[in-house]
Amino acid sequence: MISLSRTALSLFTAAGCALLSTAAFAENTIKVVETGEGGGTMGLSLEPATVKAGATVFSVHNAAVGEEHEMIVVRLKSADQKIPLEVTKHRVDESKLKSLGEVEDLKPGADGQLKTRLKAGTYLVFCNIKGHYEAGMQDKLTVTP
C-alpha cells in the first residue's frame, strides 16, 4: 500500500513538473486587439492592461477590414512621461524611446506574437504607422512587481 501511494505521488509530481515547464514562458499573456480603417477612428486595446513582472506574450490581432497595423512596445521612464512626436510625420519618435520589440506589417485579419520579459513599470503599446497613434492606436500597460 505504501509503495503504491509513493508511485502515485511520484507520477503526480512528474505531471506537475511537465505542466510547469510548458507554461514556463508564458507567465503573462496579453491580448492586443487593433481596430480601425484609414481616415477613421482607430483603436488598440489590451486585455489585461495590468500584469505582474515576468515573461510575457503579446498576442496581437488586427481586426481591421482593409488597414495594415503594427504593434510596438516601449518602456516609459515614468507613468506620466510625455510621448515624443514627430509632428510633421504624424508618428511617435521611436528613437527617443526604449523599444522592447514589435510586430510589423500586420495585415488585416492577421495575428502576430511578441515574446518579451517585462520589469515593473509603465509601458506604451502603440501602432506607429503614419497617423495611427494620433487616431487612437495606443494604450498603457502597467506592470507590477
Ligand SMILES: [Cu+2]
Ligand atoms: Cu495602425
